[in-house]
Amino acid sequence: MPAKSAAQQKAAGAALSAKRGDTPKSKLKGASISMEKSMSEDQLEELAHTRRKNKPEHVGDD
Known part of the structure; x- marks a missing residue:
């Protein structure tokens, strides 16, 4: 499932970095917090x- 927007891709990158231990989880903001908790490293x-x-950059709620 590819990212639908640049913002989603960036949030996933931040969450992945935290999940791998490269970035402290306390540095996560917004959607990346829930992504880190609910998604596997592969996802x-x-x-x-x-x-x-x-x-x-962002996708509307259509």
Whole structure:
């Protein structure tokens, strides 16, 4: 499941870094906190490695 926006991809990257222990969990903000708790490392890696080119920064709630 690729990221739908650049913001989602960035949050997944931050959560993945915390899950791996590279970044302290206390540094996480917003969506990355819940992503780190609820998603596996494989799921986070898939989202985090999505290419950002041509992705909107945010996706609306349509």
